[in-house]
Amino acid sequence: MFFLTILGTIYIFFIPGLIITNLLFRKLGFLEKIVISIALSVSVLILSTLILQFVKLQPNLINTLVTITGISIIVILIKAGRAHGRLVGKQNNETQN
Amino acid sequence: MTLPFKIKNKAPLLYFLLILLATPWQISLPLKLSFWVFSIYLYFVLKEKAKGKISGSWWLIAPPLVVLILTRTIPFLRWPIMPLGADSFIYRKIFTNCLQNPCSEKISIISNSLQFLGWHTPALLSLFYILINILVGLALFITIRSYFNKKAAYASLFLFSISVTQFLAYWAFYWKLMLAIALTLSALYLLNKKSWLVIPLAGIIGIIHPAAFLFLIVTILISLIIGKDRRYLSLSTLGILLLTLATNYQETTGLIFGYIQKSSQKDLLSNPELTGSFIDFKTYQKLALAYLSFAALGLIRVIKEKKIYPLAFFLSALILSLPVLYFHSRFIIFFDLALIILAAPLVAEIALKLWHDLMGKVILIAVFISLSSLVTYQAWLAEPLITTTSEIESLEVLKSIEKEAVVLINDHRYLPVLKSMTKNPVILADINTYKPLKPLYIYVGERSSSNILDNIALPLIKINSHIWKY
Numbered sequence: 011m012f013f014l015t016i017l018g019t020i021y022i023f024f025i026p027g028l029i030i031t032n033l034l035f036r037k038l039g040f041l042e043k044i045v046i047s048i049a050l051s052v053s054v055l056i057l058s059t060l061i062l063q064f065v066k067l068q069p070n071l072i073n074t075l076v077t078i079t080g081i082s083i084i085v086i087l088i089k090a091g092r093a094h095g096r097l098v099g100k101q102n103n104e105t106q107n
Numbered sequence: 108m109t110l111p112f113k114i115k116n117k118a119p120l121l122y123f124l125l126i127l128l129a130t131p132w133q134i135s136l137p138l139k140l141s142f143w144v145f146s147i148y149l150y151f152v153l154k155e156k157a158k159g160k161i162s163g164s165w166w167l168i169a170p171p172l173v174v175l176i177l178t179r180t181i182p183f184l185r186w187p188i189m190p191l192g193a194d195s196f197i198y199r200k201i202f203t204n205c206l207q208n209p210c211s212e213k214i215s216i217i218s219n220s221l222q223f224l225g226w227h228t229p230a231l232l233s234l235f236y237i238l239i240n241i242l243v244g245l246a247l248f249i250t251i252r253s254y255f256n257k258k259a260a261y262a263s264l265f266l267f268s269i270s271v272t273q274f275l276a277y278w279a280f281y282w283k284l285m286l287a288i289a290l291t292l293s294a295l296y297l298l299n300k301k302s303w304l305v306i307p308l309a310g311i312i313g314i315i316h317p318a319a320f321l322f323l324i325v326t327i328l329i330s331l332i333i334g335k336d337r338r339y340l341s342l343s344t345l346g347i348l349l350l351t352l353a354t355n356y357q358e359t360t361g362l363i364f365g366y367i368q369k370s371s372q373k374d375l376l377s378n379p380e381l382t383g384s385f386i387d388f389k390t391y392q393k394l395a396l397a398y399l400s401f402a403a404l405g406l407i408r409v410i411k412e413k414k415i416y417p418l419a420f421f422l423s424a425l426i427l428s429l430p431v432l433y434f435h436s437r438f439i440i441f442f443d444l445a446l447i448i449l450a451a452p453l454v455a456e457i458a459l460k461l462w463h464d465l466m467g468k469v470i471l472i473a474v475f476i477s478l479s480s481l482v483t484y485q486a487w488l489a490e491p492l493i494t495t496t497s498e499i500e501s502l503e504v505l506k507s508i509e510k511e512a513v514v515l516i517n518d519h520r521y522l523p524v525l526k527s528m529t530k531n532p533v534i535l536a537d538i539n540t541y542k543p544l545k546p547l548y549i550y551v552g553e554r555s556s557s558n559i560l561d562n563i564a565l566p567l568i569k570i571n572s573h574i575w576k577y
Binding site: 011012014015018019022030034035039041042044045046048049050052053055056057059060069070071074 | 223
């Protein structure tokens, strides 16, 4: 239970922000990354609960986790899309040259 | 940023004027003279910027962080049953009630999530609160690093850890405000980095704590007025306001109109976000005496170097915490942070100048140890409002009293405690002049004057050692 609490806390209060931080900031110090990740994770948590309340769903642990995971996946997909776009652009440049 | 005069020529005059304005006149003459002499000495020492490469090893973060953790943990170790200020009772009630029933308190989004994950209410009130305060320190560190340099950031963390005002704010148990401060500092960091992420973050601050949001939005507006990056700042402000209105329409409009209405009457007690007993401005001046001169010099430096964000932070805190403009004591916490921000680069500079020889090193270490010991000792001495379990047990009676009954107290410090203990109305009144119409319960805490009931004509029945009934 103790480890689940720690893992769950990290999952909700750190991971979503870390994903967003990695997407939007290329160069960020270690401490900056930690603080901004926590701050953004709190934002994601509150926004996801507001979304749940808006669609009239109970903001319990499962629903909150699903929403946060959904938001994180969307951010990862954006990051992947951007990386793919950069790669394709680079390949196009190389073929043109 | 354009100034109406050349700051370089007017700097000494401006500095001494600031020192005169900042002097707490109620302190003794020798202390006042020492403050002035120290301020003059500081001006000549720090007139020229320290030359040489500014760098700093990462281990320098450890000593202030240790002091911070130590001072924030000691109260919980000393008073495990009843730690810290009266607001802890309110948060205990919010955390337990909001988990069982739906409630309007937005902070319950965070507390409920944590409790779903296995955090118990006492852990939220102690360990999590300590972690929030460490986060405030770290958020201050990264913000100052982005405004100035790494050395100034170390100095700011040191000033934050030894600041008596910050300890008192921590002691007062402003759980929600502490979290909002950490987020506000992070938002200011993002603002300095010109990131659009400031919009959702500021919107969230608006949801959690309107007073912190007010401070943030005033800071951004001042930056917009005095700064150059108008496009980014105006779009950010617009985005923040739209998001806040969309997510928090009723409360935001209520807060704005409530503020306009109440501020004219100088009565803000009806708004829970803008209340709370914290130190007044005069007491604060005395507590901040150690870094007032540094901050005054720092203010001139940021104007000279056109550092918009630290200046806007200071001006915003000044507007919101000065009694003559708009005073609410909780903004003193922001004002203290503003002074720390202004003082930090100068403290770092004087430390850099002293670090060159052995004597300087000894002085620096001695200053650090003595100031740290002082605040740690203060943390050890600080006693909560209620120190005995018997007093907490006696309060339990108030949970099951008649529906129409009223609870009366004569000491304002007990107001949050009583309000969290009973659903009945709690009034703060003088028992000698109060004329009861309904069943009345009088609570006299151990810190209240015990002989207040001696000369009362009302026939009172003693319920327990702290409660009387009429």
